[in-house]
Amino acid sequence: MSVVSCRDVTRSFGDLAAVDGVSLSVEQNEVVGIIGPNGAGKTTLLNCLEGLDVPTSGSIDVLGFCPVKDAHVLAQRVGVQLQHAALLPRLKVGEALELFSSFYARPMPWRPLLETLGIAAKEKSYVAKLSGGERQRVFIALALIHDPELLFLDELTTSLDPQARLAMWEVVRDIRRRGKTVVLTTHYMEEAEALCDRVAIINQGRLVALDTVRGLISAHGGDSTLRLTLDRPTPPTLTSVEGVSSVNSDNAVTIIRGRGAFAQNVLSHLTQAGAVVTDMTMSSPGMEEVFLNLTGRTMREAP
Ligand SMILES: Nc1ncnc2c1ncn2[C@@H]1O[C@H](COP(=O)(O)OP(=O)(O)OP(=O)(O)O)[C@@H](O)[C@H]1O
Incomplete structure (x- = not known):
């Protein structure tokens, strides 16, 4: 059974089909990247896979469950990287991790996670006072705290400096080595090449190609x-x-x-x-x- 299965999914906003008839599957232990120009529909598709948005038509299974109806089951098994600090401004980093740990049956020890992500020194800093890149890493730590089987990452390294980006790639590789599945969006081709087993290219809401990097280059590279x-x-x-x-x-x-x-x-x-x-x-x-x-x-x- 595929970890993620998405069949003919369309999400329209008025006349605009932000996601337009997308079908794709993600298998266990794959890292699949979604790339495409601005406004292509990547975040809308990811929101539907995460159960944060509901497709206008089509169907989605995640680990055999419906992302919307079975959100409570999936919350224990799926990790989602937050994009905004809105819910954490008055918390310190360590407090945020402690709070999120309390939501799960089997949380990971979070201090080693902060070490791996290079933000151990920020444990006592307020989330609101962190730089964009540091906050990004806190959100990754929060998404990983329950050691999820499936991880959704939206623009994982967008505000990170090159060194932090490479460290983050190692985090994703380690997640994959541990048998997990990752779906990520990125604006960086080298990130897709470095991390992804397969890459989905979305343009104007449509899936225009989905293959390994090597397969894509040989079919469409010229x-x-x-x-x-x-x-x-x-x-x-x-x-x-x-x-x-x-x-x-x-x-x-x-x-x-x-x-x-x-x-x-x-x-x-x-x-x-x-x-x-x-x-x-x-x-x-x-x-x-x-x-x-x-x-x-x-x-x-x-x-
Ligand atoms: N809630 C909404 N209401 C109306 N239109 C929306 C809504 N959310 C997204 N859209 C539109 O849907 C299209 C796809 O947006 P989406 O954010 O999914 O693109 P994206 O590929 O993630 O873009 P980016 O690379 O800029 O993040 C855009 O034209 C956007 O304006």
């Missing part, structure tokens, strides 16, 4: 680029080499785009032609190219 400096003018025969889609010259550099084993084919072709390669670089498409090809926008335009 061409790789090989830049060569040769000891002679570019042989015109390069255009007919298997896998090559285009050949251009820029000053002394030959720029060849293609797919599959095109680079190897090009090099053998040049060797046979007696040409000498004096410099060579190769760049392959990544998730940025996948995102651009599927949504028409770069990720930098999106946040």
Whole structure:
């Protein structure tokens, strides 16, 4: 049985289908990322999965339960990262963790959790006085306090500095190593590449792709680029080499785009032609190219 199963889910606000016919499943011990441009519907979808919002149509199962009707059962087994400090301003970090521990049958010891998240020194600070990144880490600690089987993380590392972001990635990897399941949204392609077993790309409410990073790049990444400096003018025969889609010259550099084993084919072709390669670089498409090809926008335009 899938941990999360979402069938043909639509959530409309008036005429706007913020989530539009999304079907997806998340299996046990997977980390699945949801990415998409601003306003794509990621948070709305996550809210529906978390039981904070109700789909206009379609159905959702989480651990075999309905996220809305069975919220009390799921609360013990699912962790949700809060986004706003509204309910905690007058509490100190340690008090907030103590309070949340009291909600659960088997809470984890929270001091080691603060250590792992790098905020042990903030135990006696008011939540309201923390920096954005520190508060974010408190919310992660609160989401983890009952050692949930399934964790929902919405923009996990958005206000964190690079060091804290890497530490947070380790936290997620550790959660996965312990057999848990994670569904996260992110605006960072490198985060999706680093953490996710599969990535769902949402655009205008619709699920446009769902696959491993490698699968997405091979299906939607487009061409790789090989830049060569040769000891002679570019042989015109390069255009007919298997896998090559285009050949251009820029000053002394030959720029060849293609797919599959095109680079190897090009090099053998040049060797046979007696040409000498004096410099060579190769760049392959990544998730940025996948995102651009599927949504028409770069990720930098999106946040
Ligand atoms: N309660 C609401 N009432 C009306 N419209 C809403 C509501 N919540 C979301 N929307 C709209 O639904 C669309 C999807 O919003 P959502 O917050 O899910 O996008 P997102 O992908 O999470 O965006 P971002 O990356 O900016 O966080 C947006 O056009 C948003 O304005």
